[in-house]
Amino acid sequence: MSAEPISRREIRAAARKRSDRQNMLIAALSTIIVIGGGILLVTTRQGWPVVQETFFSVDAFRMSFPDILRGFWIDVKLFLVVEVLVLIFSLLVAVLRSTRAPALYPFRLISAVSTDLFRGIPTILVVYLIGFGIPALALPGVPNDPIILAAIALTISYTAYVSEVFRAGIDSVHPGQRGAALAVGLSRAQAMRFVILPQAVRNVIPPLLNDFISLQKDVALVSVLGIVEAFRVAQIEAASTFNYTPLLAAASLYVIVTVPLSLFLDRMQKRDRGRRRLEEARR
Amino acid sequence: MSVPVLEIQGVTKAFDGKPVLQGIDLKVEEHTAVVMIGASGSGKSSLLRCINLLVDIDDGDILLDGEVVTDPAVDPQRVRRSLAMVFQHFNLFPHMRVLDQITLAPVKAHGIPKDEAVEEARALLARFGLADRERDYPDQLSGGQQQRVALIRAIATRPRALLRDEITSALDPELVGEVLEVVRELKVGGMTMLIATHEMAFARDVADEVCFLHQGRVVERGTGRQMIESPQEPETQKFLARMLATRAV
Secondary structure, three states, X not given: OOOOOOOHHHHHHHHHHHHHHHHHHHHHHHHHHHHHHHHHHHHOOOOHHHHHHHHOOHHHHHHHHHHHHHHHHHHHHHHHHHHHHHHHHHHHHHHHHOOOOHHHHHHHHHHHHHHHHHHHOOHHHHHHHHHHHHHHHOOOOOOOOHHHHHHHHHHHHHHHHHHHHHHHHHHHOOHHHHHHHHHOOOXXXXXXXXXXXXXXXXXXXXXXXXXXXXXXXXXXXXXXXXXXXXXXXXXXXXXXXXXXXXXXXHHHHHHHHHHHHHHHHHHHHHHHHHHHHHHHHHO | OOOOOXXXXXXXXXXXXXXXXXXXXXXXXXXXXXXXXXXXOOOHHHHHHHHOOOOOOXXXXXXXXXXXXXXXXXOHHHHHHOEEEEOOXXXXXXXXXXXXXXXXXXXXXXXXXXXXXXXXXXHHHXXXXXXXXXXXXXXXXXXXXXXXXXXXXXXXXXXXXXXXXXOOOOOOHHHHHHHHHHHHHHHHOOOOEEEEOOOHHHHHHHOOEEEEEEOOEEEEEEOHHHHHHOOOOHHHHHHHHHHHHHOOO
């Protein structure tokens, strides 16, 4: 240690470092006690071996996982197709609802009514209604493939939600932007296309992703139509072996997809907050 | 005498029954700058928005080069293409780079080939000292730079007249000088302008005519010097006394 006087800056830095180290130590200790204690408490109970065998059986996992994974591939494909369809239709509905041309009035009315309608009906009911209802009509030229009908049902249901997200995005763009776009001589349609929509979409990316995480889980609803996707496979396995491990295996597959999406969403929202703060600081 | 570029004849406008414009008469001759002064809410901004057909007027008429543009049969987009507007808060498009924001209207609304529009935009950027800023987004620019981009965006369409709605809160002194300089430059270039402002220096130094608006009427008009230094109407005197008490001219 040198004898010469230490600067205020160094004293502060040292104090900060000391307190940081102390905080970390406390956090680590607390985590070990709470979580370690919890695990110890659960695994030493009398019933634990039964729980382990029923939900976390390695054998049952090994037996069922390949089939579940194959089933999950159907979920993924369905998700990707429905996702794209929902984006297209909901954007169309949102833009349509913000138009003012009198000739488009019936379309505005239809999209407003159907949005309110389908947001109110449980998705599972829509899937059931379309998946079983349409084949029952036995109309020529109408698809009977349950996967196609499931995709239609999910698209209808989710378009209702997502179009509202886009509409909120369009409303969130400051009216002065539209004024400025018109003032430079753009038409209403051009103002929408080049000025309002790009900002609207950017503003609603977080809630959009949120709805997609929902959709990614809700594709499992199509199992009611007898489509053998991950959840259905797991259900069949569980029912025949009285072991619930396959269900957890299926659950983990959904989680593997949704968790990265959520983390990505969190990061984006954080960045967005940072950018907004920066913008405000500039004003 | 030639036909004025802009002529406002007895224009009235009420919002929700509250009168904002109560019979405004005003003319802007070619290559001149007319400046409107008056307290917030006196109708300056509303008049500019009416001229640009962003707001429908109730009574009276607005003429552009002798044509009545407030006739319901007139296509507003055609009128707006020959006018330009700089908004109080600039209303720049936050998602577009400076160059794209300037070329958007010339390319999409005026059908000018992209190369030509870019070339012209670059020339304007250079003229206003923003040559190295064409790839920036608006939030990367200072207030003064944003204002110049808004101005370039407006004049890039080669308008018959430029409408300017100056910010109502005090500009920082450096910015006042900058704006004055830019407007002088535009005047030299022969631009026809109608400007709403709170900067008296501005009114005195660049205006060919100054109009004092009070409660939606033109109460007094005259040359810049005459209006700022020896106003006749008591309302004008009161307004100027208040303005001069709070800021140096």
